[in-house]
Amino acid sequence: MTGYFKNFPTTSYANTAAVDLTRRVVIDDKFRDNPFAFYPYTIKEHDRADTIGLAYYNQSDRAWLVYLSMGIRDPYYDWPVDNEVFEKFVRSKYGSSEEAKQQVLFWRLDWSDADAELTPADFELNIPEPLKKYYEAQYGEGANILSWRRRREDWQSSTNIVATLDIESANGTYTPDERATISTGNTVTANVTIAFANATHAVVENVFGNVETTGVLTGLSSGVTMTVTGLQEMANSIPIDERPFWSPVYAYDFEVESNAQKKFSRLVDERYTGEIEAGLKTKLNT
Numbered sequence: 001m002t003g004y005f006k007n008f009p010t011t012s013y014a015n016t017a018a019v020d021l022t023r024r025v026v027i028d029d030k031f032r033d034n035p036f037a038f039y040p041y042t043i044k045e046h047d048r049a050d051t052i053g054l055a056y057y058n059q060s061d062r063a064w065l066v067y068l069s070m071g072i073r074d075p076y077y078d079w080p081v082d083n084e085v086f087e088k089f090v091r092s093k094y095g096s097s098e099e100a101k102q103q104v105l106f107w108r109l110d111w112s113d114a115d116a117e118l119t120p121a122d123f124e125l126n127i128p129e130p131l132k133k134y135y136e137a138q139y140g141e142g143a144n145i146l147s148w149r150r151r152r153e154d155w156q157s158s159t160n161i162v163a164t165l166d167i168e169s170a171n172g173t174y175t176p177d178e179r180a181t182i183s184t185g186n187t188v189t190a191n192v193t194i195a196f197a198n199a200t201h202a203v204v205e206n207v208f209g210n211v212e213t214t215g216v217l218t219g220l221s222s223g224v225t226m227t228v229t230g231l232q233e234m235a236n237s238i239p240i241d242e243r244p245f246w247s248p249v250y251a252y253d254f255e256v257e258s259n260a261q262k263k264f265s266r267l268v269d270e271r272y273t274g275e276i277e278a279g280l281k282t283k284l285n286t
Contacts, residue, residue: 027068028279031272038069038266043080057273065273070265080262090255099221100252102179104193104206107157107238109134110247114150123148134245150245159205160238160246162195166230167202167217174219180204182228184215194219202226206248 031037041052049063049072057065072078081089087097094100118127123135133151140146174180174197182190182204190209194202194217202217213231218224238246268276 027268027276031268031276037269037272039269041070041265041267043263043265045082049075049079052267056267057270062273065268065276069268078262080259086255086259090252093255094251095221097252100255101250103177103251104159104248105251105254106249107160107246108249109151109153109155109245111150111152111245117147117149119147120145128241130239131242131245134242157237157246159193159207160236160243160248161207161211162203162205162233162235162237163192163207163211163231164233165202165204165211165217165228166232167197167200167226168229169227170197170199170224171226172222172224173197174202174224175222178219178221180217180219182209182211182215182217184212189215192217197226201232202228 043052049066050060052066053062054060067073067075070078090097090100094103117138118135123132127135127148135148136151137145138147138149174194178194180192180194181188182192188209189212190207192204192208192211193206195205196203204211204217211231211234212228215228217226217228
């Protein structure tokens, strides 16, 4: 990367001439909008920007071009990481891998395994009206509907249910976004996430099970308990009959997906590297 920073202007800092690292540049729109200026690249295990630069541009110093091609601003966090670094990242962000595997970040429309198709007659007769929005028509010639299948769209919802509980007899303070259980006697009736709590009310979301109007709300990490005396309010973001169409996205799975997606990127075609480099030099010195 030293070859890249030699193009940066200098500035005075503490009476010393220093490279002005606050400058930012991007690849010109005429290249970014040109479908022939880039080609797909999958980052492999142990790949580094300098090794890719050496392999594809014959210069390891063109690591900067690899980063710009891929839209990477932070070489550490924007680059896909190996399993060891990934696990350290998860532990630092969520406390532990197990906690990350239990924490729900949001809900997503689930159609990955829904390959069955319905005939037009089956669709009209067997799918209730409120659920028809989860299907899309498959057309044949003359705009005739041949069948219906599950809609392939990435709809998201921040939660499935929001409930406001009346509480009393708290013996401490919950941690932010803490997972908790609601129990009646020795029976756990629901698993929830505590979005907010004070001395009189608790707002819970990401509900699995049945929220009862009485019981005990217990924080799984803090151990704090509160007595539930009533259910003041409930909002069904995902109604019960629509729940099978959705799946919770857990923090661990989300981070795995995010890291995997970083592997699929693109590189500038070697034919354009000279022109792009000259353009960046001009921008950095204006």
